[in-house]
Amino acid sequence: MGLLTDAAPARAQQIAALTGGWGVRGGTDRLIAALVRHYERVGGRLLLRHTVTALSRDPAGTCQIACSNGFSMKAASVASSLGADNTRALLSTPRNSRRQLAPAIFTVHFALRGSWPGIGHHGLLMCDEHHASVRAVRDKGILPARSSIVLSHPSAVDPALAPVGHAVFRAATIVPNLRQAPLDWAAVGPQLERAILAETGQRLIPDLADRLVMAFHTTPADWANRLALPGGTPFGLREPARAAARGLPDNVVLIGAQAGAGAAIPDVLAGAERAAGRLLGQLRSAGKG
Ligand SMILES: Cc1cc2nc3c(=O)[nH]c(=O)nc-3n(C[C@H](O)[C@H](O)[C@H](O)COP(=O)(O)OP(=O)(O)OC[C@H]3O[C@@H](n4cnc5c(N)ncnc54)[C@H](O)[C@@H]3O)c2cc1C
Known part of the structure; x- marks a missing residue:
């Protein structure tokens, strides 16, 4: 729930x-450091000060991420913690009506x-x-x-x-x-x-x-x-937004407080775990995982 x-x-x-x-x-930095250590241990790479300015998909569905500092990369899938409206804006897809924020x-x-x-x-x-x-x-x-x-x-x-x-x-x-x-x-x-x-x-x-x-x-x-x-709120949406991700491509999933998954770190971590499971499932069924 x-x-x-x-x-x-x-x-x-x-x-x-x-x-x-x-x-x-x-x-709190100690918690962040522990999460980063785990992320890097499983092969992740953390890039700080890389503001994402565009997210596009080629006809095969591969995502291309572009940053304001000129950095770009391709990815099979993307987990975005920027919320539905900002993620749609990056994808240049139409926004839904603005949801109420907490x-x-x-x-x-x-x-x-x-x-x-x-x-x-x-x-x-x-x-x-x-x-x-x-x-x-x-x-x-x-x-x-x-x-x-x-x-x-x-x-x-x-x-x-x-x-x-x-x-x-x-x-x-x-x-x-x-x-x-x-x-x-x-x-x-x-x-x-x-x-x-x-x-x-x-x-x-x-x-x-x-x-x-x-x-x-x-x-x-x-x-x-x-x-x-x-809206300057770290607590995300005012109500759970089951439809927040409607219209987004399958391999772009919303995570974090702005996804409506919850307003606190335990909810954010639980949402990230669900998203990781979903993306890994997609990769496995595509024979890439
Ligand atoms: C004062 C305060 C006290 C809190 N106390 C607690 C507490 O005691 N317990 C608790 O569980 N929760 C607490 N929270 C809530 C908790 O901090 C949030 O729920 C959690 O940080 C949300 O995580 P997130 O990953 O969704 O978003 P964030 O932690 O906000 O991270 C989103 C990140 O995305 C970055 N970003 C934004 N746009 C772009 C872009 N275009 N390109 C690249 N990066 C971008 C931002 O700079 C930010 O670093 C508190 C929050 C505040 C403000």
Whole structure:
């Protein structure tokens, strides 16, 4: 059964509150490095900074991939994590009507002098208006005055992530994606960062402002500009899109959060495994696997 991805940020909050949620020791890069090691062990090759600008197929169905840096390659099949609309655009096939995207996320990363053994690795600063604020973002694309904050404190369990005598935190909150509300994030971002730091200080660390060493934030505009995420949301489509791949050639399959397969890493990995099985099956039946 597909995950209702518009519930993802709220679900993340529930998971944080109910289970405590855990990150990767050493940082998420360690998970990526492990996945890359496995990919290379089975013969894969990772090319970074290669922006795909075109995907075409010859009459025999072989795919040709072209990148903005001039690199090109042929492939028997392609697994695309760019979502249905962007993949169709690369293939120059007509797009379907635009699907609704899940809300996005705003994060504030900050470092403080001192240590807080009483603040857990993962927690939820729930606000009184929690349900109303989630509905405002999800259904109306409104940025509420207050919403709940998921607070991660990774150095609580992995002290190497912060210099001695310091602690690092990440506060995250649900916000409208860029299609729901084209907010001016250059102006809104600093205001929201200040509000989140103030709320966290008021509820947990009264002298937070005095102890603050550094802080920076990421907005939906950053996700859109840096990662080309449609609408600036890392949580993919609002609903499972069974028809997302309709009209795509058999040897071009959609993977990743933007495929509607799910909004979190476990869903993305499960979707990738299904896609790999499907593509290997095609190669075997064509006598190439
Ligand atoms: C702040 C934050 C916290 C999160 N926390 C969690 C968590 O605790 N647990 C969890 O399970 N999930 C979490 N997620 C969600 C998780 O990160 C995503 O579900 C997952 O990364 C999606 O993987 P993906 O491969 O579909 O897409 P991405 O990881 O977004 O990768 C897509 C890649 O494609 C690249 N790309 C785009 N266009 C092109 C092009 N034309 N050519 C070449 N490359 C291109 C992008 O640059 C990007 O690197 C979080 C997300 C965010 C933003």
